[in-house]
Amino acid sequence: CTSDLDIIPKDDQTTLSEDLFDNDTAYKQVLAGIYANLALTGTDGGGSSNLKNIDAGTSQFGRVLLYTQTLSADQMIWSYENDPGTREIQRNLWTAQNPLLLGMFSRTHLSIALANNFLRETTDDKLDGRNVSSAVRSEIPAYRAEARLLRAMAYYYMMDLFGKANFATEDDPVSSQPIVYDRAQLFDFIETELKEIETDLIAPRQNEYGRADKAVAYMILAKIYLNAEVYIKENKYSDCINYCERIIAGGYNLADNYLHNFMADNNTNSATNEIIFPIISDGVVTQNFGPTTVMINGSVGSIEENGIEVGVGSGGWGGALRVRKQLANLFGPAFANDDRNTIISSGRPIDIVDISDRDTGFILQKYSNATSTGSFGSDQTFVDTDFPLYRLADVYLMYAEAHLRGGGGSLSTAVDYINALRDRANNSNTITSGDLSLDFILDERARELHWEAHRRQDLIRFKRFTGGSYNWVWKGNGSNGISLPAHFDIYPIPQASIAANPNNLTQNPGY
Amino acid sequence: TVTEQSTSIPLPGVNVVIKSTTTGTSTDFDGNYQIEVNTGDIIVFSYVGYRTQEITYTGQATLNVQLTDDAAQLDEIVVIGYGSTTKKDATGSVEAITSEDFTKGNIVTPENLLNGRVSGVSITTGGAPGAGSQITIRGGSSINASNSPLIIIDGLPISNDGLNGSRGILASINPNDIDSFSVLKDASATAIYGSRASNGVIIIVTKKGKSKLSVTYDAQYTFGEITDRINVFSGDEFRALVASQPINGTTLDESLLGAANTDWQDEIFRNTVSAQHNITMQGLVLKAVPTRFSFGTTNQEGAILTSKFERRSLGLSVNPSLFDDHLKINLNANLAFEDNRFGNTIGQAIRFDPTQPVYDASSPFGGFYQHRNGSVVSNGTTNPVASLLQSNNTGDSNRSYGNLNFEYKFHFLPALKAVLNIGFDETEAKTINITSTQVPTNDPVKGNDSRGFQRRTNKLLDGYLSYNKDFDKISAGFTAGYSYQKFTNNGGNTGNRRDDASFASTFADPDVVLIGFFGRANLSFLDKYLLTLTYRRDGTSRFGEGNKWGDFPAAAIAWNMSDEDFLKNSNTISNLKLRASYGITGQQDLPGQNDIFLNRYRGGDQNSQYQFGNAVIQSLIASEVNPDLKWEETTTIEFGIDYGLFDQRISGSLNLFQKNSTDLLFTAAVADGTNFSNSIIQNIGELQIQGLEFSLNADVIKNENFNVDFNFNATFLDREITELALGQDVRTGGISGGTGNTIQLLRVGEAPNSFHVFKQLYDTSGAPIEGAYVDLNGDNIINDDDRYLKENPGADVILGFQSNINYKKFDLSFNLRANIGNYVYNNANSSRAQYELLQDNAVLGNIPTTVLNTGFQRTSDVIISDAYVEDASFLRMDNITLGYTFNNISKQLKSVRLWGGVQNVFTITNYSGLDPEVFNGIDNLIFPRSRNILAGANFKF
Structure with a gap:
């Protein structure tokens, strides 16, 4: 009986591909799988991972995005430098061996593979052969557009962080050796793709919470246009203004309270008016060691043990995260009562002389596992707080900046947007048009958007990341900061990724 | 009657064969046997673990034989995959350890009977009570795949995977029931187990019933x-x-x-x-x-x-x-x-x-x-x-x-x-x-x-x-x-x-x-x-x-x-x-x-x-x-x-x-x-x-x-x-x-x-x-x-x-x-x-x-x-x-x-x-x- 060698899976969580689409509900579930790759690292709890050679939590998309965009810059310090890769990221010593970079590169490319897989499985030919119900069939165009959007988003982050990506579409079979696109090719692909899917995407704010709509595509377009000088050395600020306006026209409003955006119920409170795209987290059903879990547990002070206030264990993670003084200094006396200033400084020196000394440096209480109504998330480690990947406040600031950079639009609208943010933060120090400058924008972005995984990109756009024009503490591993070589504007391609695609993928210059 | 030399205890199951023929019998439970022979025939008495004796028949009515322990070990039966051989006839790298040679002491799990006994075999046992062991033969031939040898108990290859609630795959086996181990090391000996043999094979034979009453x-x-x-x-x-x-x-x-x-x-x-x-x-x-x-x-x-x-x-x-x-x-x-x-x-x-x-x-x-x-x-x-x-x-x-x-x-x-x-x-x-x-x-x-x-x-x-x-x-x-x-x-x-x-x-x-x-x-x-x-x-x-x-x-x-x-x-x-x-x-x-x-x-x-x-x-x-x-x-x-x-x-x-x-x-x-x-x-x-x-x-x-x-x-x-x-x-x-x-x-x-x-x-x-x-x-x-x-x-x-x-x-x-x-x-x-x-x-x-x-x-x-x-x-x-x-x-x-x-x-x-x-x-x-x-x-x- 050699036919016994032909086995089938027995576990109720596992289904053979050939059987999966017998059930119409599978289409939405497989689509959810692409979204879930931004939040989950595996299918079996927060410690599971479908990537290898890297700790599960440190390949969570939002977390490695936070590490590569925020920890690498001037706002955040991670105390436990024996967590592999963190020291090299926050001291700007990274190499192609850095596990966090591998996590970022591989996790994001997995989104591409999952999206391509969905697109392969939902061609008209396949659907025709499966007798899909008309109800499901009518949803498929939007699903496919969302899959393409998530794929474009993945390429956007690769373009920004690594300057290149393995390029595969639904036409490339599983396990093939993909070609590589450089920044210009990626820029072109992202732009074309997002415009192409626009009609199939659901209108802004009309899709289910957690799913992407037209505004998410606009947001990515606005961002690539804002940074086009970095990516392709072209001025695209007017396109940026255009897409910012289209997002704003989509009906978004600022949350009633700045902090609503960062609370356990930000999927239901007034933040739903502001958040354009979240990465889901839930203490019970979507457990992950993602950016909100890390920041809420991590920012509990070693001295303060203020975890209870933010809905996690009293000690949290013992002071894993603190702020560098450059961020603290942006909240001067004029911001003492600004809602965006959540810094806790009492009894703490501002300077971090020894990174492992968790009693030094200020801490921050921006994110919370408490709800806007005073209750708490469902778990004391895994938070309910969704990560606001894109939100309206960022759009306002992008509009103002693109305007200042010559993209058109209206100065008074730009000033109004900035003041709307200040009003919302209960800061009476509003600005006038004379106050608006690019330097101001950079600082205001930090005050509004700190710890939201934007900072490195901003500093590069302002030409302050590498070189010596702006040295923050521990930049380049100097306690007061030292200059960084220019090639650090792009991360090295992980060694393992190059090795696995040796004919096409090459290392970035300088590494 | 065939008896054991040192104790004079009758030996059952001894093979009694006329040399160069297939004519033969074996002794009963009291060591007795009967065989028809012609004068000049050579009768061969052989038994596992004993030195084979050859006696030329010269017309004796009864032929009592005492078999001696085979110190020379060359005829010692060695269990190999799907059969057995003698040490003399073995062509591969096989080591047999029988109960007399077992390591003595507080042996809780069977593999420790072997520890230190066989060249090429390394056994590392944890300190926890009843703890399992990491056994490798010749260092292990894999990197990511298993490096554990194939373990076979009375012809049954067992799984190397333990389970929750047990200390190890051998923890449930009473060392007292084990009669011998054969450790198969080279490809000639192990290849009969094909796909599972790269890390060597340990064959465990448990003790069998004997006719002599003992407690x-x-x-x-x-x-x-x-x-x-x-x-x-x-x-x-x-x-x-x-x-x-x-x-x-x-x-x-x-x-x-x-x-x-x-x-x-x-x-x-x-x-x-x-x-x-x-x-x-x-x-x-x-x-x-x-x-x-x-x-x-x-x-x-x-x-x-x-x-x-x-x-x-x-x-x-x-x-x-x-x-x-x-x-x-x-x-x-x-x-x-x-x-x-x-x-x-x-x-x-x-x-x-x-x-x-x-x-x-x-x-x-x-x-x-x-x-x-x-x-x-x-x-x-x-x-x-x-x-x-x-x-x-x-x-x-x-x-x-x-x-x-x-x-x-x-x-x-x-x-x-x-x-x-x-x-x-x-x-x-x-x-x-x-x-x-x-x-x-x-x-x-x-x-x-x-x-x-x-x-x-x-x-x-x-x-x-x-x-x-x-x-x-x-x-x-x-x-x-x-x-x-x-x-x-x-x-x-x-x-x-x-x-x-x-x-x-x-x-x-x-x-x-x-x-x-x-x-x-x-x-x-x-x-x-x-x-x-x-x-x-x-x-x-x-x-x-x-x-x-x-x-x-x-x-x-x-x-x-x-x-x-x-x-x-x-x-x-x-x-x-x-x-x-x-x-x-x-x-x-x-x-x-x-x-x-x-x-x-x-x-x-x-x-x-x-x-x-x-x-x-x-x-x-x-x-x-x-x-x-x-x-x-x-x-x-x-x-x-x-x-x-x-x-x-x-x-x-x-x-x-x-x-x-x-x-x-x-x-x-x-x-x-x-x-x-x-x-x-x-x-x-x-x-x-x-x-x-x-x-x-x-x-x-x-x-x-x-x-x-x-x-x-x-x-x-x-x-x-x-x-x-x-x-x-x-x-x-x-x-x-x-x-x-x-x-x-x-x-x-x-x-x-x-x-x-x-x-x-x-x-x-x-x-x-x-x-x-x-x-x-x-x-x-x-x-x-x-x-x-x-x-x-x-x-x-x-x-x-x-x-x-x-x-x-x-x-x-x-x-x-x-x-x-x-x-x-x-x-x-x-x-x-x-x-x-x-x-x-x-x-x-x-x-x-x-x-x-x-x-x-x-x-x-x-x-x-x-x-x-x-x-x-x-x-x-x-x-x-x-x-x-x-x-x-x-x-x-x-x-x-x-x-x-x-x-x-x-x-x-x-x-x-x-x-x-x-x-x-x-x-x-x-x-x-x-x-x-x-x-x-x-x-x-």
Whole structure:
């Protein structure tokens, strides 16, 4: 009986591909799988991972995005430098061996593979052969557009962080050796793709919470246009203004309270008016060691043990995260009562002389596992707080900046947007048009958007990341900061990724 | 009548054959036989383990024969795959260890009967009660796939995968039931097991029923003590240290200090009492059926409070012969009940503030001292004694295993034999994890209450035909057969029933099915020139279409040189055999990856869902896939010499081998963006093992009253990775201290798992400079690129020595083992002995006193330093026992042997940690091995 060698899976969580689409509900579930790759690292709890050679939590998309965009810059310090890769990221010593970079590169490319897989499985030919119900069939165009959007988003982050990506579409079979696109090719692909899917995407704010709509595509377009000088050395600020306006026209409003955006119920409170795209987290059903879990547990002070206030264990993670003084200094006396200033400084020196000394440096209480109504998330480690990947406040600031950079639009609208943010933060120090400058924008972005995984990109756009024009503490591993070589504007391609695609993928210059 | 020479006990089942014919019979249960012979015929009397006698018939009416123990061992039967051979006829590297040679002492699990006995075999057993062992033969021929040998019990290959609730795959087997081990090492011997043979094979044969009635009772008591501690600061020293702050910059809150002096290791360690009892009865049931029944109990206390291992085992062996011995039936049925309680808080004991007491009457947490502020728990280590006493983690596993074996000699053609073997092994385990609701936590969910179950089954059906015929100058043996085996595994867990966010879950692995066709030919010319050819074709369910089947051939030749005329009459050389073998074996054991060749999706569990709108949706994520996966292959070439001197007073062997594993089953990177992981198990990479094994058995003194023998074996091993996937280094060897930190590396040209570290800089006084490393690549930046490889965990040389000394009725035996050139990364020091750790989150914490030598401040600065990679070569005496036997005490009681001994007698090493014997080379607070005093009695009725 050699036919016994032909086995089938027995576990109720596992289904053979050939059987999966017998059930119409599978289409939405497989689509959810692409979204879930931004939040989950595996299918079996927060410690599971479908990537290898890297700790599960440190390949969570939002977390490695936070590490590569925020920890690498001037706002955040991670105390436990024996967590592999963190020291090299926050001291700007990274190499192609850095596990966090591998996590970022591989996790994001997995989104591409999952999206391509969905697109392969939902061609008209396949659907025709499966007798899909008309109800499901009518949803498929939007699903496919969302899959393409998530794929474009993945390429956007690769373009920004690594300057290149393995390029595969639904036409490339599983396990093939993909070609590589450089920044210009990626820029072109992202732009074309997002415009192409626009009609199939659901209108802004009309899709289910957690799913992407037209505004998410606009947001990515606005961002690539804002940074086009970095990516392709072209001025695209007017396109940026255009897409910012289209997002704003989509009906978004600022949350009633700045902090609503960062609370356990930000999927239901007034933040739903502001958040354009979240990465889901839930203490019970979507457990992950993602950016909100890390920041809420991590920012509990070693001295303060203020975890209870933010809905996690009293000690949290013992002071894993603190702020560098450059961020603290942006909240001067004029911001003492600004809602965006959540810094806790009492009894703490501002300077971090020894990174492992968790009693030094200020801490921050921006994110919370408490709800806007005073209750708490469902778990004391895994938070309910969704990560606001894109939100309206960022759009306002992008509009103002693109305007200042010559993209058109209206100065008074730009000033109004900035003041709307200040009003919302209960800061009476509003600005006038004379106050608006690019330097101001950079600082205001930090005050509004700190710890939201934007900072490195901003500093590069302002030409302050590498070189010596702006040295923050521990930049380049100097306690007061030292200059960084220019090639650090792009991360090295992980060694393992190059090795696995040796004919096409090459290392970035300088590494 | 045929009797045993020394005791005059009749021997049943002795083969009595007229030489050069197939005419013969065998003795009955009283040793009697009848045979029709003609004058001048030579009658051959042969029996397993006895020297064959040839007597020429000269007309005697009765011919009484006394067979003597075969000291020469050359005719000793050696169990090999699907059959047996004699030592003289063996062409491969096979070592047999029978019950007389077993290591003596507090042997709880069967593999320890072998420890140190066989060259090339390395056994590392944990210190926990009933702990399992890591067994490797010749260092292991794989990297990512299993390195465990195939273990076969009475023809039933068992799974290497343990299950929750049990200590190990051999923990449920009573060592007292084991009759012998055969260790198959070279490809010629192992290839008959094809796809599972690359790491060698250990065949365990259990004791069978004998016709002579006997009852034995063994009792053994063991008193154990942990003799070593990881040195941490005492309460007084700790207070002084904290008061002397700032200690190199660290400021500590002295008000957190307590007034007690608690040695937390003393609090969690205990002296243990363990007992083993075995009763064995054997004899004829219904006056015809040899039967053996055994009952054993083992109760072993763990050296850490609350931990324990208990086993009750029942063994039944029924061994009837029918139709004039043409049909032999062996039924082995075993039941084992293993009850464990797990507990280990050594890490907490080393860390907990020594100035605090164990108990605190005012504590809301069960009366144990805990770091707290009122009823709010302060962030820090939990009281290690409370953790043990407030949790009850148990695992009960029930195992039933056995086999039914039919061996039929054809009536019309006795040279042809058919064997059918049906095997069965099923273990069901239940685990219970309960922690008290009084455990210190600020979580609204207090403690844990979860139940788990797991069930593994293993079913075997195999059968073969064998034909053995002696021709004029050639003897030939042919074997051909079929084997089918299926493994299943499933289970589940309730999750924490006190926590609404915790869910019940179940799992079911895909079945593993293995099917094989095998054949073997043994040819011997003039008894001097031997040839063995082996072939197996194996199929596995683990690989996809086109890759399921593999072919595993082997060949061996041997020359019994001492039978040649020029040596035949040598007084010095009694045996000299040269062997050479070549073969290919396979590997398909990928724990947990039984269906990676299939296109699958996996849905998230209850904690891994996604949310659309306010509804929860189960996401389905495509699983990594590799349809091209196939066998890993190991090619082994070996040259061996078996020697015997002075009428076998000295004997042994020397083997020289090289193993090359190719197409390693290896988890390696795949191009990002087209598969559903960044890294997938593939067939890439090569590993080479070269080695030399030497063994020497010597009967130093042999006379009526005084016997001294010893066995010495030595293994020299060199493992080197000769090819890695994509030429890439692979990081491995997770350590504590940092999330996902690794300390070992796989690199081409190096031994597997070499330590990957920074080169420490030292000041002029020889003290290490914190965080200062050699800039090996000279780029003026100390980063990951400056790590280098320093040594590896594998021993270059493994030595074993044991000796048995008998003087009149005294017996003394002891054994020694040594490893040379094995290195250990002292993770206990590297992640703990730094001053910053005096601050344990919100409270104070203890650290190892080795910090005084280094003065190190910060873990993250030093954890990758090569200073923590230490030479862990050792010499260890595992056991020494002394016994005295009283004979013929009464009519019923034939003998009593009283004995005592010491286990884990001494260890000589320069390694600074608790124990140099660490399997993977990373010493992260292993469960310590206690020193045991043993006392036992053995009664024979």
